[in-house]
Each structure stands twice: as C-alpha cells, then as structure tokens.
Amino acid sequence: MSLRLKFNLIFGFTTLLGIVVSGVFAHHFLQQNAREEVLDSARIMLESARAVRGYTVSEIRPLLALQQKRQFLPQTVPAYSARRYIDKLQVQYPDYSYKEATLNPTNPVDRATGWEVDIVEWFRNKPDDKELIGERDTPTGRFLYLSHPIQITNEACLVCHSTPSNAPQTMIDSYGTANGFGWQMNEVIGAQIVSVPMSLPLQRADATFRVFMTSMIAVFVLISLMLNILLQLIVIKPVKSMAENANKVSMGALDAAELEVKGNDEISSLAQSFNRMHRSLANALKMLDESES
Numbered sequence: 001m002s003l004r005l006k007f008n009l010i011f012g013f014t015t016l017l018g019i020v021v022s023g024v025f026a027h028h029f030l031q032q033n034a035r036e037e038v039l040d041s042a043r044i045m046l047e048s049a050r051a052v053r054g055y056t057v058s059e060i061r062p063l064l065a066l067q068q069k070r071q072f073l074p075q076t077v078p079a080y081s082a083r084r085y086i087d088k089l090q091v092q093y094p095d096y097s098y099k100e101a102t103l104n105p106t107n108p109v110d111r112a113t114g115w116e117v118d119i120v121e122w123f124r125n126k127p128d129d130k131e132l133i134g135e136r137d138t139p140t141g142r143f144l145y146l147s148h149p150i151q152i153t154n155e156a157c158l159v160c161h162s163t164p165s166n167a168p169q170t171m172i173d174s175y176g177t178a179n180g181f182g183w184q185m186n187e188v189i190g191a192q193i194v195s196v197p198m199s200l201p202l203q204r205a206d207a208t209f210r211v212f213m214t215s216m217i218a219v220f221v222l223i224s225l226m227l228n229i230l231l232q233l234i235v236i237k238p239v240k241s242m243a244e245n246a247n248k249v250s251m252g253a254l255d256a257a258e259l260e261v262k263g264n265d266e267i268s269s270l271a272q273s274f275n276r277m278h279r280s281l282a283n284a285l286k287m288l289d290e291s292e293s
Contacts, residue, residue: 147193
C-alpha cells in the first residue's frame with residue numbers, strides 16, 4: 001500500500017467522521033433555532049391578544065357601559081376583541097390562528113373542539129401548569145401551538161356567567177340561556193391557543209443546512225487536494241528520488257549523482273545523511289581497491 005493511499009484513507013475516514021458529526025450537530029442546532037423562532041412568533045401573537053383583551057377591559061368596556069344596558073355590544077367582550085384582532089392579522093398571515101377555546105362558551109364560535117378539548121382538560125387536570133407547548137401535523141403542514149389556561153380569577157366575570165338570572169338581559173337576548181353559565185371561581189374554563197406554521201422556518205433551516213454541508217464538503221475536498229499536492233512535492237517525490245538513488249548504489253553504481261538537497265526540513269536532513277553515507281561507502285570501496293592493488 002503506497003504512502004499516498006495510506007494518507008488518503010486516514011484523511012478520508014477522519015473527514016467523513018467529522019462531516020457526519022458536524023452534520024448531526026448542525027442539523028439539530030438549526031432545527032432547534034427554527035423551532036425557537038416559531039415559538040417566539042407564537043409568544044408575540046399570544047401577548048398581543050392578551051394586550052388587546054386588557055385594553056378592551058380597561059378602556060373600551062367602560063366607554064360602552066351605558067349603551068350596554070340598552071343593547072348587548074360584543075365589542076365589550078375581551079375574547080371578541082382578541083378574535084377580531086387576529087382576523088385582521090390573518091389577512092396577511094392566513095395560517096396563523098388564535099382561539100380562546102372554551103368548554104362552555106357564551107358564543108358558540110369559542111367552543112373547544114377535538115384537540116383543543118385535550119388542551120383544556122390538560123390545564124384542568126394540572127392547575128399548576130401555566131403553559132403548554134406542542135406540535136401537531138395538519139393537511140397543510142406541521143404547526144406549533146402555544147397555550148395558556150383561561151381561569152376565573154375575577155369575581156366580576158361571574159356576573160355574566162354564573163346564572164342566567166344574574167346575567168345582563170341584553171346578553172341573554174343575544175345568546176340565550178343555554179350556554180356560558182355555571183362557571184365557578186378559580187375554575188379553568190378554557191385555554192388561549194395560538195397556532196403558528198413551522199413549514200417556512202423549517203425549510204429555511206434545511207436550506208441553511210444544505211449550504212453549510214455543501215460548503216464544508218467543498219472545503220474538505222480543497223484541503224485534500226492541497227495536502228496531496230504538498231505530500232507529492234515535499235514527501236513522496238524526494239523519498240522516491242532517494243529510493244531510486246539507494247537502489248542504484250546498492251547495485252554498485254557508486255558514481256551515481258548525489259541527491260539535490262533543498263531546505264532544512266527532515267526530508268532534507270535525510271537526503272544529506274544519505275549523501276554522506278553514499279560518499280563514505282564510495283571512499284571505503286576506493287580505499288579497499290587501493291590496498292588490494
């Protein structure tokens with residue numbers, strides 16, 4: 001097995017191992033970054049909805065309190081305001097969604113269905129958990145969801161949702177008495193759920209991964225070519241010349257030209273040592289011939 005082949009086998013194995021290990025870590029890192037990017041978008045979206053809810057309660061509802069006595073105005077309901085905000089957002093980002101999924105809502109639009117019920121039940125069974133993050137597959141791709149529990153912590157909410165007799169008549173006229181009642185203090189009645197698509201960030205992560213791996217492979221190929229050239233010029237060619245010269249000397253050609261020595265590296269030192277040995281051998285044989293004659 002030649003020196004070049006041994007070198008390339010060792011270098012190739014080391015390169016392959018490095019590419020595989022780097023690829024695994026890079027892929028995991030980029031996928032994790034993509035997920036964090038999606039999660040940040042979900043948090044911003046959820047906090048925006050919460051801000052709209054707070055604005056509705058503190059500023060919009062007091063302004064419409066008088067009108068509310070004559071006619072029920074959904075604009076005074078925090079959930080309605082948040083939903084309308086998301087409706088405007090979905091004009092530009094149709095795949096982004098927000099819902100205040102409730103088991104027993106006043107407005108049927110807010111009723112939890114399917115996987116949303118599971119999230120609400122999760123918070124009802126684990127009251128200490130204040131956040132749930134997960135992923136789910138849909139016909140349009142993979143989505144990340146971020147959810148917070150909706151818990152009754154303000155007795156003012158029970159005015160509209162304890163019993164129909166306590167609720168404003170205008171609300172009863174709008175939604176009836178069948179839904180949205182029987183809520184209890186400190187009860188988890190629903191969950192705020194934000195869903196954000198993961199397809200685009202994951203595609204960007206995959207594209208970045210492909211560019212990274214292609215660049216890394218190209219760099220290793222270039223390094224391999226450069227090392228092979230240097231190996232040929234610095235090691236293989238001088239050693240081959242020494243081997244050919246040694247073969248001539250061993251066959252009795254003591255008048256063979258000495259090796260050309262360039263530089264001060266180990267190969268040059270070896271060539272100098274070989275030249276000294278060549279001269280010593282030639283002198284020794286010459287002295288032997290003279291003594292015999």
